[in-house]
Amino acid sequence: MEAVFAELAADLAPVYRRRDLRANGVLYLRGLLMPGVAGNCWSIAEAVGLDRPYRLHHLLERAHWEEDTARNVVRAFLTRHLGADGGVLIFDETGQAKKGKKTAAVGRQYSGTMGRVENVIVAVSL
Structure with a gap:
């Protein structure tokens, strides 16, 4: 599973122009994917080992990154990994x-x- 996450993180790397934003984006994504973690910055920060959520707040509120590109990258990643025969998505x-x-x-x-x-x-x- 870690290899698949590393692939997604590498695919998303061009979305962020700065290294610190890329690192925060990976932390945020890792926290979102953890089971039992509420989808707020405090819970995610605690789950990924941060003392405070301010880096994640900055990422979501003030940082400049390409949201449309991120959406397209995640869509392509999901198509590659969930596109198996018989697979379904449930909304x-x-x-x-x-x-x-x-x-x-x-x-x-x-x-x-x-x-x-x-x-x-x-x-x-x-």
Whole structure:
């Protein structure tokens, strides 16, 4: 599994112009792929051995890197590795109730989880 992760990290290397951003991107990706880790910077930072999440915050909020290129690289990687005969991808949409309006992507919409129109954020998992 480590060899496959190293391949993905190498494929993503050109996305980042600086070495420190590349290292932070690899840490972030490694944390996202760890089982049982919540998808927030504090949890990911702790899981990958960082004391604080500030490097990951910088990567996501202020650093300059090519998001479209990253998406294309990951798509090509998945096509190579998940393109086996009989393979399937399953999409799952889940709504999570939110009381305020300050969270990104929150809006009044129908949530199958709650069975009604509510203030929710919808996440799609693959």
